[in-house]
Structures are given as structure tokens and as C-alpha cells.
Amino acid sequence: MVRKLAIIAIATLLSMTGASVQPSDAASTMPYYDLPYSEQTSGSGSVENKTYANDSITQSQTSTADIAPVVPDTAAGASGVGMSGVFSKNYTQIDIPLSYAVTDDIKLKLNVPYINRSLEIFGTKYSASGLGDVSVTGQYIYGRKEMLFLSGLTVKLPTGDKDKTDNGVSMPLGSGSYDFVINQAAAKTIDRFRLLGNVSYRYNTEGRQNGVDYRAGDVFTWLAGVEHSYMAGKLAGYVHASGLVAWESEYSGNGAGDDFKTLDMTIGGKYMHTEKLGVQAGIRFPVWDHFGASGSDPSRNTAFVFSLAGLF
Secondary structure, three states, X not given: OHHHHHHHHHHHHHHHHOOOOOOOOOOOOEOHHHOOHHHHHHOOOHHHHXXXXXXXXXXXXXXXXXXXXXXXXXXXXXXXXXXXXXXXXXXXXXXXXXXXXXXXXXXXXXXXXXXXXXXXXXXXXXXXXXXXXXXXXXXXXXXXXXEEEXXXXXXXXXXXXXXXXXXXXXXXXXXXXXXXXXXXXXXXXEOOEEEEEEEEEEEEOOEEEOOEEEEOOOEEEEEEEEEEEEHHHOEEEEEEEEEXXXXXXXXXXXXXXXXXXXXXXXXXXXXXXXXXXXXXXXXXXXXXXXXXXXXXXXXXXXXXXXEEEEEO
């Protein structure tokens, strides 16, 4: 009884002085979004989770792998399987994309992500890993070989554990909502150069995380880049600039102040081992960012990105 009264007294005193109470055990669940915004954005890895981990949809739609494929264009009936990933200090995501060409121009895709994320709050590190939100995509490819276009529609399913915690701190692996993404990409080939462009908009619906109504802010992404091929197209180097604009999220109808914008550069290369097997890898550098009321965040780290794709 005395111990409980002491805890209540200390918590009351800290709340009056503006300080925050760190959860002492898993039973005292303290959702990450209930922490002061300054702690959310200054904690090591928190912003990294928001940018690199704006779950699998943002990363896959920012990629131009479908409009500038590692492997050759598919024909009707062809199937594809691969692996792609992003690795940074506080966030790892590995995707297993499966595809099937319904016709020469229409492709269906299923993306299954594995996520490992971590962040540091008040000097203590928290982490979580497991299945993320699976997504299903329909794509339509059209145009000529020298000028190709791709239009896509994606539905994200709430398969990730939305109630995941670590020592009482909320570390969800999914949004708990059905979300929708529209995507438009284009690629222009000029001799041994290829110019790339990609824009997408993600509409998020309301979900629920650890017993709290939650709606992530909508997300707009863009990418512009250039590639140069060598050895009759067997090898290519590329430079991509990409950006993200995320609107403010809502928790129980209240704004979270977590809107942000980013600008990154990616430098990498592609290699075709055979006509049906290829690999690409690169380094993504944070160039500029702005996060809600906190401004820039120093904890966002460089990431390594890769993909391996094959047809059968």
C-alpha cells in the first residue's frame, strides 16, 4: 500500500513539473504516441522508423523496380519472386515480393514484409520484430520501349501486430488499418541513359493500436533519377533523388504533431547475372528533413538498400 501511494505521489509530482514517467514493466503499457513529441523525435531511431519505415508501401512505391526492372519485361503467364530490403541503424525491413503477369501489360503483386525496428527513449533502447503489413498491387504497364509508363493501385492489409510492445512501450509492426496507394511511374530511354520518375499518394484509413484509435497521416512520395548502362545493359549505375511528405497523424481524434518532409539521395548499381536473374544495391543518404515542431532531427541515419529478382 505504501509503495503504491509513493508511486502515485511521484507520478503526480513529475506531471506537475512537465516530466515524463518511464514505464517500469510490461504491465504498465505506455504507448509511444503518448510520450511528449520532443521525446518522440529526439529519441535515437524514432524518426528513422518514421521515414525508412513508413511501412512497406512507401518504400515499395518509391522504388522504380517495376518501371526500370532488374529483370527483363515479363510476358503473360510469367511469375516472379525476389527479395528486397532496407537496412539502417535502427530499422530493417526485408520484403518478399511475388508477382504474376496476367497479360503482357497487367501484373499482380503480393508483398510480404519482415520488420525489425528499434528506438531509444530516456536512454533505454526498445525493439520489436515480426511480420509487417502485407500488400496487394495491380499494375498496368503501357507505352513503347523507349518511353514506358506504369500505373498502380495497392491495398495494404492490417497483418502486422498493431499491439506489439517492448517493456511497456508501444512498438507496433502494423497500422491496424486498410490503406490505399495510387502510383504513377515513367521511364525514358535515351541511348545508354534512362531517366526515371515516380509519384505516389497513400490514403490511410483509421485503425487501432494498443487500444487507441489511430489514423496515420496520408503520405505523398516522389522519385527522380538517372541510370547509365554498360556492357550491353548487363551492368548499370544509378543516382536517385527521392522525397516524402507525410501529413499529421491523429490519435483519438487529436493531432499528433508528427508531420514531416524528407529528401534523400541514393547511389547504386544493377547487375544482370542472367536474362532472368538480377541484383541491385545502393546507399541512401539523408539530405534534408523537417519534422513537425521539432525541425531537423539528427538521429536519421544512412541506409543500405538492395533487391534480388528472378523470373520463372
